[in-house]
Amino acid sequence: MRLAINLSHHVMTTATTTTTRLAHRHRLVTAISTTLAPPKPTQRVIRIGKQWREYQGLHNWEGLLDPLDDALRSEILRYGKFVEAAYTAFDFDPDSPTYATSLHSRHSLLANSGFPDSGYRVTRHLHATSSVDLPAWVDRAPTWLSKQSSWIGFVAVSTDETEIARLGRRDIVIAYRGTSTCLEWLENVRTGLTCLDHHGSPMVASGFWSLYTTRARELASLREEVREEVRRLLSVYKGEPISVTVTGHSLGAALGVLTAYGVVREFGVLTTVVSFGGPRVGNERFGRELERGGGRVLRIVNTQDVITKVPGFVIEGGREGWVTKWLSETGWVYAEVGRELRLNSSDSPRKDVRAGNVATCHELGVYLHLVNSFMSSRCPIRATADQTNLDFLNLFARYRQRTRTPVA
Template identity: 35%
Template sequence: MATFNINLPFSHHLQNQSLINTKIKNSFRWRVTCAPSRTSTVSKQIENTIPIRHNLRKIKVPDSRSGMLDPIDPLLRSELIRYGEMAQSCYEAFDNDPYSKYCGSCKVPPKTFFQDLGMDSSGYEITSYIYSSNTSNLIPKFFIKSIKSDGPWNPMVNWMGYVAVSNDETTARLGRRDIVIAWRGTVTKLEWMEDLINFLKPVSAQNLASKDPNIKVMAGFLHIYTDKDQRCLYSKFSAREQLLAEVTRLTRKYGQKGEKMSITITGHSLGSALAILSAYDIAESDLNKVDKMQKTPISVMSFSGPRVGNIRFKKRVEELGIKVLRVFNIHDQVPNVPGVLLNEHTSALVQRIADWTTFFYSHIGEELGLDHTRSSFVKEKLDLASMHNLELLLHLLDGYHGKGKEFGLASGRDIALVNKDGDILKHEYLIPPNWLQVENKGLRKNPNGEWKLPEQKGIEDHLQPQQVELHLRKLGLA
């Protein structure tokens, strides 16, 4: 057994648990024990130290090869599920109804986002929404055409996620102000097309900060992150510009108050790729620097994510101190792409030779691979989409206790959630597939007795283009 020090990407959230003498206030390094790995990354000493007030316990984390936590710490499990639910909320809030004139927007206003989605106890408040556009002439019009093309919503603009911040009560419990960025995964035809643009492109080509012109990421992900359409109020600025401006505003706001902060980025599938890309961008742009001596820790909770960039991108993410934990179903094929043939598993010699190509990819961070066949609640045979389902992954997290250990739901998380948007549970549990429905498909009877889709209210509450532009000017991006 090998022992090494590691700064867990989620450790700043463990401060609310009083596991031992609460008088312990000094900083310490997590002592981690795991099985030896064939990879060199696991044997390295990761020297970052996170101050923890109340905890002093050994937490076992995965080695980079096996990807198993054995056993999994209950605090880690609850944190992963919580951030996974934040990523899941991006799917549930997205309006993908082609009959809606707001198709492509968020169905709920930011002020009541968590309440409307039944997440009242989240402990976070939305501060900004994130939108992305596609102005490429390479995408066939079939993929961007909407039923109501003359409606109030631009069919080439889509809501991609949000920025949220922990409220005062949650901040006091965590020991620091947590800024969360949640990205939505692939839903629209437009995004499926972007996912297929799988050649590598230098990040500097889209004006991202980069000290190495050979740092490259997948072109489709980069385009979603940086494209903008100034004809639309919601995409006057790119997703990147919206995000960087909001992170700048929040870090300055709470930094001036002398508060400790953390930046946690989460996403599923495409959202996972955008989470890693935006984490790199924030760190490389020095937006996580409170002052010359202190950096706000950045963590990425990746769920079922594909590979994002090349070896140089991976190394730079690690140099910047970004902590990435990837959770996935080992039967899911999405984490195996792009880079099916040329990836981190090829020999060092092949890596050196192939790194100059536009098709060599590498995963980043520690990994936790879960197996859906271990759950007695899940059907023996699942289709590819079901294996990739985020609710299934959260179910597997709740039941995982370590490699070879019996599957058992630790928190009693409702198994019905697994069938929320899929057909995954065994029929004997009598949970209908795809049961999450909007009552009357969103139609409501107006005072004239007519069934109509109601007007969206409050969607512009968070829009402050002048503030975005102000912060971008300070960053030299406008």
């Protein structure tokens, strides 16, 4: 019991420190972005048209990943912008009365979060709720420390006719940010597998499942919010070619996989996950059922990013033996779900990326930079790679040079 209390206190302390740093980082971005932010790269917009199912992974992106197809690259970067918008719109400041909510309304979110020309309209805010039971001493801590529910992302739908024609269909996007609150950090370390039905499989990480399914007193669960909004949009645009694309970074990537599982089981539509730096989510049976139902997962992975290597263990090739049996009984045998696009910070044309630490390797900006730079496994960096699309990394690097103040 004493060990459990000490561990809980240690995790809470770590989560508090991390949350404070995130808030500090957010304030720095707000204060100096107008003077220090580097120019954004100009990305070529490529028409998808009738090939949209191929690019949504109907055939698991066969022949499109190595070398990386330019149209697929463009789409990955575009979906990354939705995740950036989810981060930008989130109120990181624990001293703010609107902490852990969206800074913007549905109508202005994309415009105020750096993506005004998306061709999409946000239709619903989304929230995640933790089911963690906190120790009694937390009652004496600041209220933000025990924030149970927080804004996690949004649902948007393509409404611009030119963009719909380019995509070849109407697209519903569900975008999630990564871990940002103390209780989300606590849920991240609840890595034991939990069953989704009474038959013992499929199984997923209990912490991620908690954030996806827990209801608050005045809020529906994330699963219920998504289900209600997707049902509404499918009804509104009934008869049109339509896709559901879920995208997220880190925790948001894990929730994206669970969201896709829920959507395909409920509606049976082709649902694609574009996952940036996501951890493992479930076991092999979970992955098979997701794909059988029409779910496709494209996992963008940085070899240097430790988050993509946890939680649990992966047993390759159906190996048998007492070790495999023991690990299975512990509930720690996971599987890599979906198709992988493997990148490597060490191949970056930028010295600051190659020399990055564990935290830097996990940054969304680094992932987008690597996608933009990658050509193939034989020739990792394309000659025309734009080297200026690390807005946040450059921002903090320049700020450190001016102030010599650590921000990470």
